[in-house]
């Protein structure tokens with residue numbers, strides 16, 4: 001490689017079994033800084049398992065994950081978050097009774113670093129910090145088109161808005177890398193277009209992302225690099241145009257479709 005700085009993410013030979021069955025089987029991939037790396041593959045390919053290994057929710061059986069050259073193995077999720085990796089969830093994980101603003105604020109609490117004593121005494125320093133955090137959260141809501149819904153309970157929002165609240169919460173802490181697990185699943189084409197525009201906007205801001213998606217139009221239109229998993233194995237990787245023509249990839253998708261059709 002001509003570039004001497006390490007890739008933002010370097011996964012080597014990652015293996016994870018569930019009850020003897022491999023969900024990930026010696027998977028290697030890289031994700032570059034400032035780019036959108038798509039992770040695609042049929043249902044059960046291991047995409048979410050890989051995201052869960054990257055965030056420390058799951059410990060791989062074997063293999064290595066380097067983030068900016070640093071080995072993540074053994075680090076608990078909160079430390080990985082602190083290093084600057086944020087995520088959204090395939091199945092929404094919002095607090096339905098909390099306001100949209102408070103949901104987004106939860107994406108900032110790790111950075112807030114206030115002690116329990118400060119919180120109890122509500123010191124001026126803490127109040128100042130709270131104001132700053134609210135402002136940051138409101139800015140994120142503005143970017144994601146949600147500022148007029150800041151005070152509504154998140155549970156009352158339409159599904160498309162909830163997906164954007166998840167994204168706002170992931171990006172509010174200004175992460176180095178954001179992992180998006182199926183951000184347009186269940187959305188109509190107009191809502192999908194909004195998310196596509198937001199992903200492009202975040203990329204323009206220099207954000208690095210790993211995008212897990214089944215929507216091929218979205219993947220092809222926003223990704224710089226595509227990695228394909230099937231049955232826990234990496235079967236292809238490369239630029240979107242190359243991957244979409246790869247016979248192994250076509251076979252993985254068509255084979256699966258003929259089973260479910």
Ligand SMILES: Nc1ncnc2c1ncn2[C@@H]1O[C@H](COP(=O)(O)OP(=O)(O)OP(=O)(O)O)[C@@H](O)[C@H]1O
Nearest residue numbers: 018022023041042043044045046047048049050090
């Ligand atoms: N916690 C778990 N316990 C047991 N098996 C699991 C667990 N999580 C995932 N698996 C299995 O691992 C395999 C990969 O699952 P994973 O959720 O990573 O797939 P995916 O590529 O994200 O699929 P989808 O597109 O449906 O979200 C599947 O066979 C799944 O049943």
Ligand SMILES: [Mg+2]
Nearest residue numbers: 047048049090
């Ligand atoms: Mg998944």
